[in-house]
Amino acid sequence: MHGSLHLYIDGRWIHGEGGIRPILDPSNESVLTTVREGSPQQVDQAVQAAKKAFETTDWSTNAAKRVEILRRIAELMEKSAEEFARLETQNTGKPIRESRLDVADSIACLRYYADLVESRQAWEKDMSDGTTSRVTEEAIGVCALIVPWNFPLLLGVWKLAPALAAGNTVIFKPSEWTPLTFLKLSLLMDEVGIPAGVYNLVLGDGQQAGMPLISHPDVDKVSFTGGSSTGRTIYTECAKQLKRVSLELGGKSPLLIFEDVDIETAVDWTMFGAFFNQGQVCVASSRILVHQNLHDEFLNRLCARVSQIRIGDPLDERTEMGPIISEPHLRKIHQYVEIGLSEGAVLAAGGNRISRVKDGANVSGYYYQPTIFTHVTQSMRIVQEEIFGPVITIQAFSTEDQAIELANGTNYGLAAGVLSRDLDRAKRVSGRLKAGTIWINGYHTPHVEAPWGGFKQSGIGRELGPHGLSAFTEVKHVNTNQRLQLNGWYSFSHS
Numbered sequence: 001m002h003g004s005l006h007l008y009i010d011g012r013w014i015h016g017e018g019g020i021r022p023i024l025d026p027s028n029e030s031v032l033t034t035v036r037e038g039s040p041q042q043v044d045q046a047v048q049a050a051k052k053a054f055e056t057t058d059w060s061t062n063a064a065k066r067v068e069i070l071r072r073i074a075e076l077m078e079k080s081a082e083e084f085a086r087l088e089t090q091n092t093g094k095p096i097r098e099s100r101l102d103v104a105d106s107i108a109c110l111r112y113y114a115d116l117v118e119s120r121q122a123w124e125k126d127m128s129d130g131t132t133s134r135v136t137e138e139a140i141g142v143c144a145l146i147v148p149w150n151f152p153l154l155l156g157v158w159k160l161a162p163a164l165a166a167g168n169t170v171i172f173k174p175s176e177w178t179p180l181t182f183l184k185l186s187l188l189m190d191e192v193g194i195p196a197g198v199y200n201l202v203l204g205d206g207q208q209a210g211m212p213l214i215s216h217p218d219v220d221k222v223s224f225t226g227g228s229s230t231g232r233t234i235y236t237e238c239a240k241q242l243k244r245v246s247l248e249l250g251g252k253s254p255l256l257i258f259e260d261v262d263i264e265t266a267v268d269w270t271m272f273g274a275f276f277n278q279g280q281v282c283v284a285s286s287r288i289l290v291h292q293n294l295h296d297e298f299l300n301r302l303c304a305r306v307s308q309i310r311i312g313d314p315l316d317e318r319t320e321m322g323p324i325i326s327e328p329h330l331r332k333i334h335q336y337v338e339i340g341l342s343e344g345a346v347l348a349a350g351g352n353r354i355s356r357v358k359d360g361a362n363v364s365g366y367y368y369q370p371t372i373f374t375h376v377t378q379s380m381r382i383v384q385e386e387i388f389g390p391v392i393t394i395q396a397f398s399t400e401d402q403a404i405e406l407a408n409g410t411n412y413g414l415a416a417g418v419l420s421r422d423l424d425r426a427k428r429v430s431g432r433l434k435a436g437t438i439w440i441n442g443y444h445t446p447h448v449e450a451p452w453g454g455f456k457q458s459g460i461g462r463e464l465g466p467h468g469l470s471a472f473t474e475v476k477h478v479n480t481n482q483r484l485q486l487n488g489w490y491s492f493s494h495s
């Protein structure tokens with residue numbers, strides 16, 4: 001960030017006129033810095049700057065300039081990759097190994113969309129009536145980009161890179177909990193000389209900054225990642241003005257483990273799918289569906305391995321699990337554990353906040369035990385609702401059909417995993433799962449070239465890949481008759 005200036009509007013760093021917010025390190029509850037957020041009037045200022053830049057500069061038509069700028073940002077980010085990773089870890093609590101992946105994936109995403117726009121060609125066809133048609137994808141205009149706190153940099157770049165590559169101008173709003181890496185990225189945007197107004201950063205929460213942004217009449221497109229209930233509010237608000245909207249929302253993703261998988265492999269992928277980033281991942285495999293023949297041994301082994309996970313300082317290279325993002329979110333997770341117990345589920349592991357380390361010393365920070373529920377039924381709230389923390393449920397199945405029925409039995413449809421040595425079966429099963437991303441014998445890895453998004457109430461539209469670029473474009477069809485001549489339709493009355 002630029003001293004005490006925390007908003008970047010129309011090519012300048014300016015003082016926020018909204019509230020002051022402390023930004024915490026969730027691993028020790030210390031204040032990393034304080035930021036001065038924007039007011040609704042400053043959100044309007046940012047939208048006006050983006051509108052002016054879209055209408056008066058060559059940004060939307062000069063693809064070569066956009067490609068160059070995206071590549072320069074990627075280059076600069078690569079030079080300070082470790083600083084970005086450490087800052088992300090301090091602000092979110094995610095283990096440093098994970099932040100490094102996020103930074104590398106962000107750089108790859110910027111480069112991918114630069115390459116895609118550079119190689120993009122219009123679709124052309126000679127039509128049967130002798131005319132020719134040309135279809136182009138053009139920028140939409142002013143885009144509002146809003147992201148949550150679990151992958152502040154990566155999810156931000158997943159929107160920023162395609163939005164800018166397509167020629168839009170943007171207002172970016174990070175989560176009020178995690179603005180630091182985007183403040184840092186905004187310095188790079190300034191350094192590469194992005195034209196004034198093309199990229200704007202506003203800070204603030206959903207009420208002060210989010211709502212004024214999405215409901216602004218000069219915002220043409222809203223791209224939102226966050227919770228399903230916020231997504232519903234945003235969709236409703238945008239419908240009033242028939243705004244373009246993309247929504248990347250919550251999930252309750254299943255991992256299906258068939259009987260031909262060895263226990264150690266099943267446990268290994270379960271831990272990775274469920275507890276990466278403390279389970280605060282939209283696609284986290286929070287519902288484990290395991291064949292009944294494996295169930296007991298699998299559960300014993302999983303509980304044993306989970307008790308050994310290295311939980312601690314996220315900046316420590318060997319830490320495997322860090323803290324939860326915030327005190328309110330930790331409370332929400334614990335409430336779900338209480339709900340599970342009251343519904344009759346049984347805790348096989350975890351279920352508590354960690355307040356003391358093994359030698360008896362107090363620890364600060366929002367740490368929560370990896371938690372496993374058994375004896376769950378499909379209708380329980382802990383099976384149906386997104387907890388967004390290190391809490392999973394285990395269900396046994398006996399047949400492929402039953403596994404699929406359980407897997408599809410929620411309102412969500414973001415992702416799923418299938419573990420089996422029998423690839424024919426895994427492919428057959430994946431064909432029947434209602435989810436936007438399915439990993440066979442794997443989990444979690446996003447691929448920038450392939451789409452990301454949800455079926456059912458997990459969202460509307462897709463990010464990443466060519467679909468992610470299309471989400472920031474309007475399609476235009478120009479049909480040309482080479483020779484101007486009489487049409488002749490009204491020849492009866494004319495003769």
Ligand code: NAD
Nearest residue numbers: 147148149174175205206210211226227230248249250282
């Ligand atoms: P959230 O919905 O509370 O907030 C997300 C963002 O929206 C924040 O920047 C917030 O300030 C803003 N916001 C809140 N209310 C708003 C409003 N009325 N208008 C405009 N903006 C508003 O979500 P969260 O707690 O920050 O994140 C967790 C959620 O995000 C989980 O449900 C998770 O599944 C989801 N998520 C989805 C994906 C995906 O790709 N599908 C990825 C990551 C996270």
